[in-house]
Amino acid sequence: MHLYDDLQDNMNQLTNVLIVGVGGQGVLLASELLCDVAFLSGLDVKKSEVHGMAQRGGVVSSHVRFGKKVYSPLIAAGEADLMLSFEQAEAKRWIHYVKTDGWAVINIRKLVPPVAFLKEMNYPENPVEDVRKRHEHVLAVSATEMAQALGNVRTANILLLGVVSRFVELKKENWEQAIRERVPKGTESVNLKAFHTGRSLQL
Amino acid sequence: MAAQFMKRILSGNEAVARGCYEAGLHVATAYPGTPSTEILENISQYSEIYSEWSPNEKVAFEVAMGATFEGARALVAMKHVGLNVAADPFMSVSLVGAPGGLVVVSADDPGMHSSQNEQDNRTYAKFAGYPCLEPADSQEAKDFIADALKISVEYDVPVLYRMTTRVCHSKGIVNCQERKEYPVIGFQRDPKKFVVLPAHARVRHQWSTERLDKIRRFAENTSLNRIEPGDPKIGIITHGVTYQYVKEIVPGTSILKLGMTYPLPFNKIRKFFEQVERLFVIEELEPFIEEQVKAAGIECEGKKYWTNLGEMSPDVVMEGLIRAEVISKQKTVVKAEPVIPRPPVFCPGCPHRGVYYVLSKLKTVICTDIGCYTLGVLPPLNAGDTCVEMGASIGVAAGMTKARKIGKGIVATIGDSTFIHSGMTGLLNAVNNRSAITIIIMDNRITAMTGGQYHPGTGKQLNGSETRKVDLAKICKALGAERIKVIDPYDLKQTESVLKEEISLDELSVVITNRPCALYPPENRKQVCEIPFRVNHDLCIGCHACLRVSCPAISESDRLTEKNKTKSQIDTALCTGCSVCAQVCPVGAIQRIENR
Ligand SMILES: Cc1ncc(C[n+]2csc(CCOP(=O)(O)OP(=O)(O)O)c2C)c(N)n1
Numbered sequence: 001m002h003l004y005d006d007l008q009d010n011m012n013q014l015t016n017v018l019i020v021g022v023g024g025q026g027v028l029l030a031s032e033l034l035c036d037v038a039f040l041s042g043l044d045v046k047k048s049e050v051h052g053m054a055q056r057g058g059v060v061s062s063h064v065r066f067g068k069k070v071y072s073p074l075i076a077a078g079e080a081d082l083m084l085s086f087e088q089a090e091a092k093r094w095i096h097y098v099k100t101d102g103w104a105v106i107n108i109r110k111l112v113p114p115v116a117f118l119k120e121m122n123y124p125e126n127p128v129e130d131v132r133k134r135h136e137h138v139l140a141v142s143a144t145e146m147a148q149a150l151g152n153v154r155t156a157n158i159l160l161l162g163v164v165s166r167f168v169e170l171k172k173e174n175w176e177q178a179i180r181e182r183v184p185k186g187t188e189s190v191n192l193k194a195f196h197t198g199r200s201l202q203l
Numbered sequence: 204m205a206a207q208f209m210k211r212i213l214s215g216n217e218a219v220a221r222g223c224y225e226a227g228l229h230v231a232t233a234y235p236g237t238p239s240t241e242i243l244e245n246i247s248q249y250s251e252i253y254s255e256w257s258p259n260e261k262v263a264f265e266v267a268m269g270a271t272f273e274g275a276r277a278l279v280a281m282k283h284v285g286l287n288v289a290a291d292p293f294m295s296v297s298l299v300g301a302p303g304g305l306v307v308v309s310a311d312d313p314g315m316h317s318s319q320n321e322q323d324n325r326t327y328a329k330f331a332g333y334p335c336l337e338p339a340d341s342q343e344a345k346d347f348i349a350d351a352l353k354i355s356v357e358y359d360v361p362v363l364y365r366m367t368t369r370v371c372h373s374k375g376i377v378n379c380q381e382r383k384e385y386p387v388i389g390f391q392r393d394p395k396k397f398v399v400l401p402a403h404a405r406v407r408h409q410w411s412t413e414r415l416d417k418i419r420r421f422a423e424n425t426s427l428n429r430i431e432p433g434d435p436k437i438g439i440i441t442h443g444v445t446y447q448y449v450k451e452i453v454p455g456t457s458i459l460k461l462g463m464t465y466p467l468p469f470n471k472i473r474k475f476f477e478q479v480e481r482l483f484v485i486e487e488l489e490p491f492i493e494e495q496v497k498a499a500g501i502e503c504e505g506k507k508y509w510t511n512l513g514e515m516s517p518d519v520v521m522e523g524l525i526r527a528e529v530i531s532k533q534k535t536v537v538k539a540e541p542v543i544p545r546p547p548v549f550c551p552g553c554p555h556r557g558v559y560y561v562l563s564k565l566k567t568v569i570c571t572d573i574g575c576y577t578l579g580v581l582p583p584l585n586a587g588d589t590c591v592e593m594g595a596s597i598g599v600a601a602g603m604t605k606a607r608k609i610g611k612g613i614v615a616t617i618g619d620s621t622f623i624h625s626g627m628t629g630l631l632n633a634v635n636n637r638s639a640i641t642i643i644i645m646d647n648r649i650t651a652m653t654g655g656q657y658h659p660g661t662g663k664q665l666n667g668s669e670t671r672k673v674d675l676a677k678i679c680k681a682l683g684a685e686r687i688k689v690i691d692p693y694d695l696k697q698t699e700s701v702l703k704e705e706i707s708l709d710e711l712s713v714v715i716t717n718r719p720c721a722l723y724p725p726e727n728r729k730q731v732c733e734i735p736f737r738v739n740h741d742l743c744i745g746c747h748a749c750l751r752v753s754c755p756a757i758s759e760s761d762r763l764t765e766k767n768k769t770k771s772q773i774d775t776a777l778c779t780g781c782s783v784c785a786q787v788c789p790v791g792a793i794q795r796i797e798n799r
Contacts (some may be wrong), residue, residue, distance in 0.1 A: 009319070019609050022545060023547075031433075035212055035374060036212070039210075039212055039376065044375075044376060045212065045374075045375070045376060046340070046373060046374065046375045047373065047374045047375075048369060048371065048372065048373040048374070050238075050316045050317075050368060050372060055543060056547035056548060056549075056575075057547055057548050057552060057755045058545050058546070058547040059544075059545050069449045071446075071447040071448075071450040072447045072448050072450075072451045072517050073340070073369060073373035073374075073375070073444070073447065074369070074448070074515070074516055074517055075517075075541070076517035076521070077518055077537065077539075080516075089542050089543065090542075092540060092542050093539065093540075094539075094540040095540075096378075096537040096538060096539045096540070108307070111758070112758050112759065113543060113544070113545040113546075114548055114708050114750065114753055114754065114755055114757065115543075115544070115545075115546060115548075115582060115583070116543060116758070116759070117583075117747055117750040117759055118583060119760075121541075121543045122543065123543050124542065124543070127542075130540070134540075185532055
């Protein structure tokens with residue numbers, strides 16, 4: 001009767017990365033960049049997100065999957081090897097997508113939605129702690145402050161990708177090439193610095 | 204050029220555009236609509252193809268239809284509900300044909316990520332008797348365009364190219380090739396074909412029925428429909444992105460992947476049925492394939508295990524297979540925890556904010572329409588009572604007014620692009636029938652909701668070149684409106700006094716707002732930005748009046764008043780200085796930043 005109990009075999013060869021945040025935070029750009037790196041590494045890659053409300057403060061999530069052969073553009077719940085959240089409450093919203101032994105990298109940043117003052121539902125007191133209660137492998141990063149210290153707040157996302165690069169098997173040179181090609185002209189060196197700062201973070 | 208054969212990462216929509224380029228397309232038209240919009244935006248980057256935004260889907264369809272009559276290879280793209288607007292030419296051209304080739308892209312939105320319904324437009328293919336092609340990823344989204352054009356030319360038939368949000372907006376690696384050129388044959392006069400008088404049409408109906416029979420035979424042999432042999436215990440017929448989920452959840456099973464979902468290859472399906480012990484149809488939305496397979500007397504299971512509501516996903520496919528006892532429970536499904544929602548809001552500096560803030564205070568029925576301004580319906584503004592489909596606001600307001608005892612006081616709000624799309628005839632009707640409604644045209648000079656596309660009121664064409672800019676006030680005047688007021692939606696006092704007066708009248712009135720979108724086109728953004736505001740915490744009394752204008756730049760701060768109320772704060776990086784919040788602050792605590 002139960003034919004396909006080995007069905008996870010095919011999935012296991014893939015890397016599933018979920019990138020989440022709030023519209024305007026640069027989720028889509030970060031996932032584009034990760035796609036580029038996988039592509040440069042000669043892997044098959046798919047990514048999926050639904051845009052539309054991205055500019056208007058809505059919830060944004062992007063699924064990136066790479067490996068030898070990728071079929072589904074979507075990650076199934078509980079199958080993400082890694083989640084990168086640009087915002088604390090969003091990490092809580094999506095943590096059920098992460099595998100038990102997967103990692104959650106969370107940017108220590110709170111963006112309280114404008115509807116919060118209606119008090120129909122409160123912004124969580126301490127979302128990172130809530131995530132820790134549910135999940136073992138959590139890494140919280142003060143990317144904004146660290147990027148500020150590097151002299152450019154806008155490099156926070158690249159710094160976080162630097163952290164991500166620790167968890168996925170993609171070559172450093174490919175990361176560097178993708179960053180150089182994606183970031184605005186003139187900001188290549190500060191972004192590369194941000195990437196290496198994230199990559200060499202003490203875990 | 205070697206670069207032309209490159210592998211690229213493309214979205215489904217980018218891939219369609221690339222496919223058009225490679226397949227020698229001549230003419231492409233569209234009216235924007237998520238998730239189809241980027242198809243034309245990307246086609247416009249190929250100078251070999253003439254492309255345009257048309258004012259609505261019907262016109263876009265007719266322009267593409269003219270092009271194919273001229274013997275050109277043409278494509279028209281729209282979101283699923285756009286095909287309702289274009290349904291008249293779509294249905295009738297069936298009897299004429301598409302001599303140069305015509306691809307009709309319908310981008311459906313299962314799950315309604317950004318639509319008012321989730322109609323399954325494969326139904327339209329059956330309705331009109333057209334072949335329906337459904338790509339399953341970016342590579343196919345590109346490759347199938349050439350197939351679609353080939354079928355279209357060969358059988359003299361429009362092809363419905365059915366995409367879904369997930370295919371349109373997912374990215375994958377695509378092998379690109381060079382462009383092939385085709386001549387534009389030129390119009391071949393033939394009134395018996397191109398003029399569907401009843402006498403001609405009767406003959407053509409016979410012709411189109413025979414055409415469909417020929418396409419049926421083609422469906423049996425085309426590689427668009429392929430059997431992937433595997434474990435014979437179960438066989439799965441599937442299509443589109445659902446194929447990808449099936450491949451992942453039950454790798455190694457027998458699959459019949461349909462790239463062409465109408466007309467169906469029943470012989471192939473029967474052959475497949477005989478190869479497997481149990482036959483399933485796993486399809487997104489309606490049981491379109493399943494019902495036809497069953498009607499052909501082939502036993503199969505489908506919607507018994509998979510809902511016809513919403514979007515397919517790996518999880519949905521898996522859960523159905525568990526219910527069907529094909530696979531056993533694999534994992535304990537972890538539940539999502541509820542987290543505060545983030546409903547989309549008007550951007551900082553959005554010109555719609557002032558109007559809806561004022562409307563939220565006036566006690567009247569508001570028939571709104573489709574666009575960014577629909578967001579005014581959400582809390583805290585709660586301004587908007589009806590919204591059905593594009594252009595409906597004016598007709599609905601007129602109908603409500605006519606059915607009421609006091610035949611006045613109802614407001615219709617409609618965006619500039621929507622007014623041009625399908626609001627003008629509603630206005631003409633309201634004038635003609637003397638409906639005492641107040642129509643507010645929210646003129647932000649762009650189609651904002653779909654990402655900032657030009658329309659005839661913007662003075663620019665798809666490729667950015669200048670053209671005549673139509674004047675909305677003049678259009679309204681020409682349509683017979685006599686009272687036309689232009690207001691500044693950043694000026695709350697003026698907005699309120701004008702709206703109060705117009706709503707009280709016994710006659711039709713048009714109010715046009717005159718501030719551009721704060722987001723699109725990007726080069727406008729600087730123009731919109733003025734000196735930002737901040738909250739003077741010495742003055743703030745924590746009344747939260749500013750929070751009620753629903754601006755992403757304004758939030759509660761950690762600072763408390765003596766009565767323990769949170770004081771507000773403004774993110775100056777987001778604030779555009781529109782001043783709406785400053786105007787609602789009762790104590791003047793919101794002040795422009797000095798010395799900047
Ligand atoms: C028939 C149809 N075509 C296209 C769409 C997609 N769509 C939603 S709103 C909109 C137009 C919005 O422009 P406008 O009326 O100017 O309002 P704005 O968003 O700029 O405020 C479009 C094209 C749709 N919903 N229905």
